[in-house]
Amino acid sequence: xxxxxxxxxxxxxxxxxxxxxxxxxxxxxxxxxxxxxxxxxxxxxxxxxxxxxxxxxxxxxxxxxxxxxxxxxxxxxxxxxxxxxxxxxxxxxxxxxxxxxxxxxxxxxxxxxxxxxxxxxxxxxxxxxxxxxxxxxxxxxxxxxxxxxxxxxxxxxxxxxxxxxxxxxxxxxxxxxxxxxxxxxxxxxxxxxxxxxxxxxxxxxxxxxxxxxxxxxxxxxxxxxxxxxxxxxxxxxxxxxxxxxxxxxxxxxxxxxxxxxxxxxxxxxxxxxxxxxxxxxxxxxxxxxxxxxxxxxxxxxxxxxxxxxxxxxxxxxxxxxxxxxxxxxxxxxxxxxxxxxxxxxxxxxxxxxxxxxxxxxxxxxxxxxxxxxxxxxxxxxxxxxxxxxxxxxxxxxxxxxxxxxxxxxxxxxxxxxxxxxxxxxxxxxxxx
Amino acid sequence: xxxxxxxxxxxxxxxxxxxxxxxxxxxxxxxxxxxxxxxxxxxxxxxxxxxxxxxxxxxxxxxxxxxxxxxxxxxxxxxxxxxxxxxxxxxxxxxxxxxxxxxxxxxxxxxxxxxxxxxxxxxxxxxxxxxxxxxxxxxxxxxxxxxxxxxxxxxxxxxxxxxxxxxxxxxxxxxxxxxxxxxxxxxxxxxxxxxxxxxxxxxxxxxxxxxxxxxxxxxxxxxxxxxxxxxxxxxxxxxxxxxxxxxxxxxxxxxxxxxxxxxxx
Numbered sequence: 001x002x003x004x005x006x007x008x009x010x011x012x013x014x015x016x017x018x019x020x021x022x023x024x025x026x027x028x029x030x031x032x033x034x035x036x037x038x039x040x041x042x043x044x045x046x047x048x049x050x051x052x053x054x055x056x057x058x059x060x061x062x063x064x065x066x067x068x069x070x071x072x073x074x075x076x077x078x079x080x081x082x083x084x085x086x087x088x089x090x091x092x093x094x095x096x097x098x099x100x101x102x103x104x105x106x107x108x109x110x111x112x113x114x115x116x117x118x119x120x121x122x123x124x125x126x127x128x129x130x131x132x133x134x135x136x137x138x139x140x141x142x143x144x145x146x147x148x149x150x151x152x153x154x155x156x157x158x159x160x161x162x163x164x165x166x167x168x169x170x171x172x173x174x175x176x177x178x179x180x181x182x183x184x185x186x187x188x189x190x191x192x193x194x195x196x197x198x199x200x201x202x203x204x205x206x207x208x209x210x211x212x213x214x215x216x217x218x219x220x221x222x223x224x225x226x227x228x229x230x231x232x233x234x235x236x237x238x239x240x241x242x243x244x245x246x247x248x249x250x251x252x253x254x255x256x257x258x259x260x261x262x263x264x265x266x267x268x269x270x271x272x273x274x275x276x277x278x279x280x281x282x283x284x285x286x287x288x289x290x291x292x293x294x295x296x297x298x299x300x301x302x303x304x305x306x307x308x309x310x311x312x313x314x315x316x317x318x319x320x321x322x323x324x325x326x327x328x329x330x331x332x333x334x335x336x337x338x339x340x341x342x343x344x345x346x347x348x349x350x351x352x353x354x355x356x357x358x359x360x361x362x363x364x365x366x367x368x369x370x371x372x373x374x375x376x377x378x379x380x381x382x383x384x385x386x387x388x389x390x391x392x393x394x395x396x397x398x399x400x401x402x403x404x405x406x407x408x409x410x411x412x413x414x415x416x417x418x419x420x421x422x423x424x425x426x427x428x429x430x431x432x
Numbered sequence: 433x434x435x436x437x438x439x440x441x442x443x444x445x446x447x448x449x450x451x452x453x454x455x456x457x458x459x460x461x462x463x464x465x466x467x468x469x470x471x472x473x474x475x476x477x478x479x480x481x482x483x484x485x486x487x488x489x490x491x492x493x494x495x496x497x498x499x500x501x502x503x504x505x506x507x508x509x510x511x512x513x514x515x516x517x518x519x520x521x522x523x524x525x526x527x528x529x530x531x532x533x534x535x536x537x538x539x540x541x542x543x544x545x546x547x548x549x550x551x552x553x554x555x556x557x558x559x560x561x562x563x564x565x566x567x568x569x570x571x572x573x574x575x576x577x578x579x580x581x582x583x584x585x586x587x588x589x590x591x592x593x594x595x596x597x598x599x600x601x602x603x604x605x606x607x608x609x610x611x612x613x614x615x616x617x618x619x620x621x622x623x624x625x626x627x628x629x630x631x632x633x634x635x636x637x638x639x640x641x642x643x644x645x646x647x648x649x650x651x652x653x654x655x656x657x658x659x660x661x662x663x664x665x666x667x668x669x670x671x672x673x674x675x676x677x678x679x680x681x682x683x684x685x686x687x688x689x690x691x692x693x694x695x696x697x
Contacts, residue, residue, distance in 0.1 A: 005577030
């Protein structure tokens with residue numbers, strides 16, 4: 001029998017309102033910037049209760065802040081999670097997730113198709129702290145399954161890889177994760193909850209670089225970690241950080257405190273407290289300004305991207321376009337299934353003429369900005385092999401779908417005709 | 433911590449303290465398809481302020497194994513047995529929603545086990561709509577949505593949370609969705625069927641507090657006020673909150689409970 005539940009706000013309304021009430025102190029309708037390091041403790045008993053998690057509330061802005069909390073709760077609502085923690089950057093969000101789940105001896109199975117900074121963290125930096133990662137092809141579920149070891153504590157991938165634009169089969173990987181009692185963490189920076197909600201598809205945790213489409217204007221660095229609250233830490237038995245007494249908080253057992261928010265409790269009480277990669281109130285305010293128009297911007301981003309993809313695919317100077325909108329892309333059908341309204345405003349392509357043609361192309365562009373970022377209102381271009389992914393060797397580059405001549409574009413909000421004109425002129429210049 | 437109640441393990445959250453039966457004890461009772469964590473803020477506070485706390489997971493809920501009890505009366509018998517199993521003569525019994533009916537019935541059926549009584553989000557009768565019961569019977573996600581959406585004040589879907597970084601709707605929905613199959617329906621049906629005689633309400637001897645939420649969509653506050661009128665000497669407190677008041681207004685709930693449970697007879 002079909003049952004119809006109560007109506008809940010649409011994503012458009014959540015993007016504008018969720019997590020925010022008119023300011024109780026002043027009635028301010030816009031989100032006030034609580035630019036305060038600390039919050040006054042009314043008496044010693046309340047102070048002790050706040051510190052000991054007997055009362056909820058703000059104490060010190062490294063742990064929580066009213067402006068930052070609006071962003072966290074809005075992201076939790078948009079993603080359909082139980083809560084969120086905002087961080088100083090997307091990298092800090094990824095580190096916070098990993099550090100909350102495991103320590104020395106832990107193992108991660110990750111997609112090989114990753115942003116260079118994430119690859120760097122997993123491949124070079126975390127081994128120094130005793131955490132190893134096995135990289136597997138994004139589209140090969142058998143490889144993911146085969147790489148799981150007894151000490152594996154996390155599966156990780158990008159919803160849409162940067163810059164190869166490979167699509168993570170979240171439902172399939174979610175099933176593998178559930179079968180092995182390991183959480184699946186998805187970096188949904190490229191898709192945002194506007195194009196598809198990773199938690200609904202089967203992910204357990206989501207991270208974003210909020211620097212990109214969430215804020216949308218290239219003015220801040222920030223990240224966020226959202227917990228779906230679905231993973232059963234006790235049943236898994238693999239996560240003593242969440243299920244055994246924590247000496248760093250009077251023997252608190254986080255999964256006893258709350259089965260659904262144990263992960264967030266530990267991440268905030270240990271990860272934010274001790275590593276300290278928190279978000280500033282001003283940053284949260286600026287991201288929220290962008291977030292209020294996420295549902296307007298994303299459709300435009302992906303619509304213009306489709307136009308650009310079609311143009312490049314037909315252009316004689318272009319050897320190959322990497323984007324799921326291209327029918328020949330290996331993830332074309334998967335992308336249509338998971339992201340029916342479009343999946344990515346970033347794309348990559350191979351120029352005829354290799355690295356030298358790439359240099360000429362980038363330098364001939366006038367509307368596209370040559371810089372290391374994606375998800376801006378302005379269209380962006382970069383040559384990943386020499387910039388964002390320069391630390392990766394040729395094998396890792398190939399595994400991430402990057403060649404010496406690969407050019408990455410992030411399509412902004414300009415008029416599509418103006419973008420095509422700029423691209424057309426630069427493509428001609430690249431072949432001279 | 434674990435006790436053996438009616439032959440099965442019973443788990444209760446102690447608020448972060450070792451249970452000391454020499455202290456005045458509070459039993460916290462959760463609502464349908466939920467667990468002890470709805471009392472996260474109040475239970476931890478009382479445990480650090482002179483009380484022994486047992487925020488239980490009712491049978492078949494949360495960390496307590498076994499079969500959910502099919503009637504409010506059977507749940508009340510279980511609570512009385514828990515009080516005894518914990519080595520207590522009596523305890524303050526505090527219940528929310530379905531837990532308020534269990535608390536009330538414990539005071540009716542086992543008066544010597546209840547020192548003081550607090551009923552939050554309470555209504556007698558607590559009628560549950562047929563579409564809600566039917567959705568719960570099928571373990572439909574629509575039933576999880578009904579409980580989380582109607583379980584909060586209407587504005588909560590878009591408002592700032594009392595708990596920084598936690599989305600109350602999302603957390604509530606996920607907690608209900610984690611309940612074992614059939615548990616939500618068993619609980620709701622038990623609430624729907626509970627019909628104590630008015631004389632039983634008149635006979636409640638434990639000093640009683642009824643706390644209602646002005647924005648409660650599930651148990652309208654006037655039902656709570658009416659219930660308070662039927663219990664001799666009951667105090668009534670009205671909060672600016674919805675049904676899930678322990679999470680929506682944790683401090684206000686704490687203050688109301690604190691005033692009631694610290695009072696001397």
